[in-house]
Amino acid sequence: KYEKIWLLFGTGTLLVFLIVVGISAFYMGNQPPSCAVTLxxxxxxxxxxxxxxxxxxxxxxxxxxxxxxxxxxxxxGAEDKLVRIPKGATVHFNATTKDVVHGFQLVGTNVNMMLEPGYVSTYSNTFDKPGKYTLLCNEYCGVGHHMMAATIEVT
Ligand code: CUA
Incomplete structure (x- = not known):
């Protein structure tokens, strides 16, 4: 008799969990807030x-x-893939992709976005520390994936 109650309780808990995960994945994964602009x-x-x-x-x-x-x-916008900004600058990144999904990770900062075709991804960052920051692709996009890079130099 008790077994039945526990089984019911277990199944119920699992169902609630699945529904919560399903709803949050649907609302959050469907439309990331950084991708509101389309093109x-x-x-x-x-x-x-x-x-x-x-x-x-x-x-x-x-x-x-x-x-x-x-x-x-x-x-x-630069042949050498190098962007120079002064220390303390606030940069509003505005990025999109022409073809497939690419990553957009600026190593050493909080800038980490996914670029999706048809969407504009934005993120702002203030660079208080001088140095070279590497922008790289962290979404596998094909044979040249590892070659996708650019540099931001803060001086
Ligand atoms: Cu672009 Cu990987």
Whole structure:
């Protein structure tokens, strides 16, 4: 008799758990808050601000950095893939991808995003420590995955 009660209790707990996991995965995974802006991935090159990727000063030591990812490259508006910013600068990263899903991880900072075709991912970071920060792709995207990189130098 007691066994039945325990079995029922166990099954009920499992069901509640599954429902909670299901609901949170649906709401949070469906639409990450950083991906609210949408665009046509085929027209990234013609869509501002991604028609001119790179660093733009928008305030007092405040910048917007527009980046276009594609297999297997980050277009940061510089041939040498190097972006220089002064110490203490706040950078609003604004990134998208032209083709497949790419990662966007700036080693040593909290900047860690997923770039999805058709979405703009944004994240802001203030660079108080001088140094070189490597931007790399942490989502496997093909044979050149490991070559996707750029550098942000804070001086
Ligand atoms: Cu892009 Cu891995």
């Amino acid at each position: 046509d991935p085929q027209k990234v090159d013609e869509t501002p601000p991604f028609d001119k990727p790179g660093l733009k000063q928008i305030g007092d030591n405040e910048y917007q950095l527009d980046i276009v990812a594609s297999a297997f490259d980050y277009d940061v």
